Amino acid sequence: ILNVEQSPQSLHVQEGDSTNFTCSFPSSNFYALHWYRWETAKSPEALFVMTLNGDEKKKGRISATLNTKEGYSYLYIKGSQPEDSATYLCASRGGSARQLTFGSGTQLTVLP
Amino acid sequence: DSGVTQTPKHLITATGQRVTLRCSPRSGDLSVYWYQQSLDQGLQFLIQYYNGEERAKGNILERFSAQQFPDLHSELNLSSLELGDSALYFCASSVGPAGAPLHFGNGTRLTVT
Numbered sequence: 672i673l674n675v676e677q678s679p680q681s682l683h684v685q686e687g688d689s690t691n692f693t694c695s696f697p698s699s700n701f702y703a704l705h706w707y708r709w710e711t712a713k714s715p716e717a718l719f720v721m722t723l724n725g726d727e728k729k730k731g732r733i734s735a736t737l738n739t740k741e742g743y744s745y746l747y748i749k750g751s752q753p754e755d756s757a758t759y760l761c762a763s764r765g766g767s768a769r770q771l772t773f774g775s776g777t778q779l780t781v782l783p
Numbered sequence: 784d785s786g787v788t789q790t791p792k793h794l795i796t797a798t799g800q801r802v803t804l805r806c807s808p809r810s811g812d813l814s815v816y817w818y819q820q821s822l823d824q825g826l827q828f829l830i831q832y833y834n835g836e837e838r839a840k841g842n843i844l845e846r847f848s849a850q851q852f853p854d855l856h857s858e859l860n861l862s863s864l865e866l867g868d869s870a871l872y873f874c875a876s877s878v879g880p881a882g883a884p885l886h887f888g889n890g891t892r893l894t895v896t
Binding site for chain 2: 716764770771774776
């Protein structure tokens with residue numbers, strides 16, 4: 672079973688601040704890294720799927736980078752807005768596991 | 784709307800009973816995943832099917848079983864229920880078996896009393 676770690680566990684920022692979170696995963700036999708956004712009382716929604724070392728993806732004010740050699744991915748939010756408040760999950764598929772394993776998430780609260 | 788339909792939304796049952804959770808994947812998706820979210824826990828992988836075949840298995844209890852039918856819908860069967868089985872059970876689907884993003888249903892909230 673893969674060990675996918677996310678930090679920090681929770682984060683409070685002011686509206687307009689930029690922020691970033693980290694996802695760590697085993698680098699051996701890496702296959703794919705996913706990011707999801709999970710708002711309260713809703714279900715997770717996919718943000719990005721990345722597979723190549725050095726990949727960078729962007730969607731509006733949110734972007735992500737991937738380093739498969741050292742086993743980490745960063746998610747960046749530029750100019751945070753209250754509507755960005757959610758739990759951000761990463762998930763990795765790799766190693767000997769064929770399953771997609773989720774981290775525990777980073778809970779972001781953007782204060783107006 | 785993700786296009787993934789889970790029924791029922793809520794289920795309340797007693798210990799020792801058996802329940803079936805149902806999932807209809809998004810149109811065109813061949814892969815179905817089941818995840819469990821217990822109180823204060825993250826998403827725990829249970830099992831994945833791809834086009835009717837079991838693709839990957841997590842720490843799924845022997846009391847739990849699942850299958851994917853020819854029309855691609857999936858059912859998760861939970862038997863001899865215990866209080867600790869109370870959780871939110873998510874189904875997700877994706878186009879392919881491995882590299883595509885998952886689309887989640889709204890979950891089934893199971894309460895075992």
